[in-house]
Amino acid sequence: MSNEQIIINTQAGTLNKKKKETMIKITWRRFVRNRLAVIGLITLSVITLAAIFAPTLATYDPTEQELLNKLAAPSSEHFLGTDDLGRDIYSRLLYGARVSLMVGFVSVSFAVIIGMIYGAVAGYYGGIIDNIMMRFVDVVIAFPLLFLLITVVTILKPSVFNIIAVLALLSWTGTARLVRGQFLSLKEREFTDAVRVIGASDFRIIFLHLLPNALAPVIVAATLGMGGMILTESGLSFLGLGVQPPTASWGNMLQGAQNFTVMLTAWWYPFFPGLMILITVLSLNFVGDGLRDALDPRLKD
């Protein structure tokens, strides 16, 4: 190989390296620098994996009752003890994670999709359309969420699907406002005019050009919002209006432990579900904070 070829090849090499430095990589590098966020992400991954592999990891059937062995303390047989019906708390926590995480994830996903499209349309078209659409958002926000949830769930019968639907239908407003604000500023940027001049349709401009640029704060809000969703589901289940037993969820496990004597004599029963909720929501918040810093375009390095 002649010298010239070598030079050309090394140039191509550096170019290739540059090429791979995508937005995602840059974001990842910044995210990793935040220690709490990384811990949060690892914790969440562990919990998610545990939920997915619950059937293999569980040592007992989560609904199997051992009435003779109720409120047993943690032991080698029952890692985290048993509840007031003699069910294995460790196994129920694993299955409960499935419900809690799914409710959080699915309801946030729906809320974000609805909110993004709604906010994008309002912000992009502006004027009277925006005004009417955003006043409707104000109306939705003015609903007292928890009371409406309780009412709807009482009428419709509590089920996982109903809870997800109600949570999603009432919590898209935050995303809608966020995306609308982004669009108001993005549509005035020159690159919007630039794609319009080449003949792009409104649909193309909104979804292929502006939305990807409005995504960063939405991802952050969604991560933080998921914690709130999990908390709301737990709250509802605690009140007996959420996921119905015998299906385990972290919230309805807490409900079983409401009894004062149970709390005093069998601390492990309310403690572990409560701890799981705390850890999960905290991790989500750490990850959300980490993402916010990592996705902030102002912090360039």
Next chain:
Amino acid sequence: MAEKLLEVNQVKKYFTIQSGFLQRTIGFNKAVDNVSFYINRGETFGIVGESGCGKSTTGKMITRLYEPTEGQILFEGNDISHLSQKELRKFRREIQMVFQDPYASLNPRKRIGILLEEPYKIHNIYSEKERRGKVEELLEIVGLNADHYDRYPHEFSGGQRQRIGIARALTLRPKLIVADEPVSALDVSIQSQILNLMKKLQKDFHLTYIFISHDLSVVKHISDRIGVMYLGKMVEIAEKKDLYQDPLHPYTQSLLSAVPVPNPKVKKERIILQGDVPSAVNPPKGCVFHTRCPKVMAQCKQEVPTLQEYKPKHYVACHLYS
């Protein structure tokens, strides 16, 4: 031989000022008020004026980013001022635009190649395989490298970004390019590179330019004919030489007197205007320039002067010459 490519006839753009829940109109911003001019095929028409005079709005009406409130814009004899969405799409291939801020005009999340292939995708030109080759060819034409196809905008300097902006304007092989302050965001040393590139492309691709700028020396460098705007009105249009040697309108005279001369021994008489530019929401009656004009007459406060041919190919809107 001078064939008119574009004709702008008494075009107005009033932006409505709205407020309240029902968005009631409470006033108009007369950004462009009764402007007429024409552009010959193959020439460069410069539009100068200070910020807020409506030069960018005029450019955006020609590219149909804005719909004119009134008046006609004829492109090759066809009225384009009120096209439907579908007709507009087809027409977009004829007129393209180069933007002012190269940092804001490229979508930061798209690779250069994707950005430049998009016009082909939208208009369904070339097969998917051919597109990459065409884009790489274009990148080299504007002085970049075919390797730049996979890079993101943030990896480029301002001058390189403006080259990408120019490449994008060329993708559809337009007949007319509206360049809205294409070099004002760049360093002076880069400015001349970009201007020379534009001149070269004009020859190679038989382009016609509308060159909008507030920088008189840049406009002088590139234009064949120049129009001077003030507060939404075209006050003077002339060939370049004629305008710089014999400016007729008092506003043009004062503008030209403000251009710095590199020779310190030359003493120039500066005509300094008093006061500020009036608001376009509530422009002065009569001639819009009368509040600041050093040669103001009684007539100016009452009658609006029209653009008239005072000398061959030299138009001016001023009562001094009627």
